[in-house]
Amino acid sequence: MGEHIQSTFNEIRLKGLAASPGIALGKAFVFNKRQPVIDSTSITKSQIKEHLSEFHRARELTENELSALLKEELDDEILNIISAQVEMVRDPELGHQVEQLISVELHPASYAVQKVFENYLRMLSVSGNHVARERVMDIKDTRDRLIEYINDQSAMIRLDSEYILVAKELSPREVIKLSEGELKGIIMDKGGPTCHAAIIARAMGIPAVVGAKNVSELVHDKGLIAMNGSTASVIINPTDETVQKIKRKIADWADYLSHLKSICHQPSVTKDGHSFTLRANIEFARELPNMASYNAKGIGLLRTESIYLTKEHFENQKKQEAFYTTILAQTGDDPVTIRLFDAGGDKFFNIGAKEGNPFLGWRGIRMLLDEPDLLSEQLKAIYLAAEKHPGRVKILMPMVTNVTEVIALKKLMKELQKQLAGEGHEIDPAIELGIMVEVPSVAILAGQFAKHVDFFSIGTNDLTQYTLAVDRGNELISELFNQRHPAVWHMIRRTVDAAKQHNIGISVCGELASDPEAAACLLGMGINELSMSPVKIPEVKQLLIQNEYQRMKDLSIGVLQCATAEEVDKLFENWKN
């Protein structure tokens, strides 16, 4: 990391860490954090008032600026940092101590702020653990912003599309503010692929390389620089020859992207005219534009856990309703399948002792049925959102193992519908209820379950874990976790047969659906609806539209003859070629 690979006449090549994909060539904008000017000469008593009000004004402006960022569609981790920064600005101790230093010690406002923060930073450096290290940057960033406002140096530079931003290190706030123009890329001396600047760059689709040691010192401001966010290479002062090469790469990359786009916009039919539907698995509203650009037809799996796990007011029906409504409003006329909270009970409640085996424990619908308030709140929010967008919502039950659970949920749904109707709401009669098929008992008894529900959605991740008895988080046995295992295919076959026999819907929302050959095999088994992370759509779609449905059917018969996952791999490999 960071060493010089080659240093010729002028051109310097560096290697950092890949943070966000994309190739860029542009002028370097070296962002040097201004060391704020701190005046430490004492003020006179008559200036106290003026300095106090400078501090209060800076506090208000900083708080407003940070609060405005909280309204943007950002990663939750980033939002957490910014809201912690808001709390820092509001900190009663900070206010009290700074006021004391100004009015008693007669320090100017900027020096007072600096001094108070210094104290906290010194205490943090003593503890020296990882929690402390991560906080230092956010605390310093808050301090500097306050001082910049006190000094009236608050204006942020706006960069245009010619520039690649080069800096030692950037705080989340700086990355967001600096990329409000149209940056070509970001390169930092410090940071790793999971640092906050990297997360934001990825979310904003800006190519980025981090951990490129010394880059901010080696490059000249406004000098030519090139970068590749996938290979993590940085080239300072590229020669004419290199520039030509990079331009070709940029053109190739653009071609590749437009090729993928063109695939997404072709009709979803196999070579011999069998049509299929590809939908998106999503969790956050900010993924919607991405989903549209890959031309996903509606949402096959809307995860809802994050509403509860990351928001402060976690029992808030209105917030949930707003979230579902946003999703529905931005997905045209396509269906949206909302999965009820699928998490262990420990995420929501203090259940004291940890469960010995949480994946076989109190989770999904098991927990929800034990906590009717939580469940009712979510269902009501869904009904109210569906009232505004009728005919499009499907409800999906997670972690079902018994028919009785389905019956119990339907009973509760009926009661809620009655209650809401009594309050004057229109209940969307078209809302479908389906279950996740992710536990062997459901696949085995699929025919029984099919009598009670409108559709099945196969969750191959958990179905694999439970069928093969392999903990998918355990690295020691990660080789055993293989969704292509023949036992999983037999479970799927059983489920499809039951769905067809009872004439109910069937889809797959697990990772298997985004494995192109496996997707062909699923289609061959008779599953015409696959849901996946939107970025996976082009690759899957390419394979599906280039092959005949008849051959996929053959594949789906062949896969049931295999004894091992390796045999399945071989079968798929041969089929493809």
Add this chain to the structure above:
Amino acid sequence: MIRKKIKIVNEAGLHARPAAALVKLAGKFDSDFYIHMYGYKVNGKSILGVMTLAAEQGAELELEIEGPDEKKAARAIVDLINKGFNES
């Protein structure tokens, strides 16, 4: 005055979000709130103070709450910490 010993249970410790959640909650009550940890004492309504504790998972804190609504405040704060700030 209420004093209560408590352990940080969530894996990530008192990082940005839990610290913010804690001071936000404490700020809703009139009672004074202090945290003692390994000889340090900080104002529990001050995020900068709480952050300097850099409490990791397993860290033992002693809460000190005093004021007109101390019982209510203690209950809410203890609950938040025991729930691991609603994190995993």
